[in-house]
Amino acid sequence: MSSIENTPDTSTDTAAASAPARRRAIAWDGFARYGAVLILLIVLFIVLSLTQPRFFTKANIENLLTGVSILWVVSLGMTFVVLTGGIDLSVGATLALTGIFLSKMVNLGIPGGVVFVMCILFGALVGGLLNGVLIGRIGLSFFVVTLGTMVGLGGVVSLWSNTRTTYVDSSFINAIGINRLLGIPVPIWIMVASLLVALYVQRSTYFGRDVYAVGGNGDAARLSGIRVSRTLVAVYAIVGGCAALAGAIQVGRIGAASPEVGGDLALNAAAAVLLGGTSFLGGVGGVSGTAVGVLFIGTLQNGLGIAGVSSFWQQVVTGVILIAAVLIDRIRQSGAFRGRSRVLTTEQPSAAGA
Template structure:
């Protein structure tokens, strides 16, 4: 029983925290509160799903936040009322993210420079590009149809939640059921052996950074639509929340292990804790301290579990 519990360590922690919060605050366990939690978590979720692929291959993507800014600004520039159909800003945002991801993958596979350094570079480049494109100013006055993506509802469900569910399903299936998924684990588990097994390691790496970029593009579009503004300063530090969610969810930064479900739980845990501390009127300064403790705690718990194996 105890072993069983350990296996689902972070899941159990998540449920316990939810139980505690529901005792302390009557508002916590309401539909409207959970709608808020998940809607707010949706952007972090998209980034975290993308970076989970990357981390399983043994890489890292620090440019997520900057990609959110670039793609958000790109979409906003094309989303003024009565200019283009709404599909165009969405498509442009996604394309911008994809291109930046491809750029990351290209440099990493061709130069053999550590992903940490490469994406640290693109993080800075991206921020600069967002400021250049927007001339340093927020871009507002976006069309209603564009603003629907982040603010609209379908059958009473906020659109970001629907996006979250669809993307989670696709990512989860990709990781579990496809060739690419298996190759991602293999590359992260032992890159040399993966190559000697006939896997095109560079292709796999290109794929994960591209996916990460594409999902950052989607997150950028969603965020811009939700705040109805293209903000060149948006997304700063988002990469850290996304990486934290993946790590809390059991993805090892040394590569080779991790699941999308784990990452989803990581995302929700971060969301629930922020929400709970809000409900308890804890100031945001303290929230950051708590979050840090939880990240370290999760990793300690995880390494403790692995030793028990």
């Protein structure tokens, strides 16, 4: 009766017993996916602190953080888009556009606080109604759509602003960029708040789950009753709103709305999201990794700047590390790929695993 132990029931138990290990490997917002970059960030931080006396000072850390605040806010929004398996190339154009919108509204005499809210709604509308509807409802490719809106909105920015920088005289808007609250610059407060909100939405709402489900397997999500197109419209609205918030910070920091901002924002945000371990295939990753990715890029920029290294080198290093991070991920995946292919074809080996 030795065959009894070979019944399929036993085999499924075996598969289940190895589950904790596998679970750790697949855990979506897991530390494992951005741990390497986090360690690299800490090492970089320590090295810079020891070798560059001007690095670990209150002024410089504030400078570092406010310097990445725009990238931070946009990247958090971008994370939701990437989690659904997309990317938004138009965030830079949206940022510039909302800046112009903001300057026009302020110059109409509308109070700064109201304009600020209008500006974020405007960004969300642009993202949701243009990108979101075309991608989510009509089903066009995210790449084509956001490439199109990037170019198109860029043109709108130039037309609307007459390619001129407009000064914005609003104490509220300027406060967003420059003022301090409890001794800490407002952009840093915005960073903290936006991360907390993003974390909450990602982890603690049905919407957050929908984002993972849509990115993990859009078909399965749709067949389970999840409104996939609505979810997609929402993530593009979110990233649009984030770009507008970043636009307001930008205007506040320089006191003017320029049509020339945001040029390489989309690619930098994508780099930060990728560095943070979110899979470009969707369904895996999360905003905490993105925060690490942004800090890494910011620290590298700031540190190399202090060390007197050309900013072009900083670009080279960012590029190399980005590809290295993906390469490491691929190597890890290919190790896991044998395991993954095992999982994907469970009916084949699992019964054999008894």
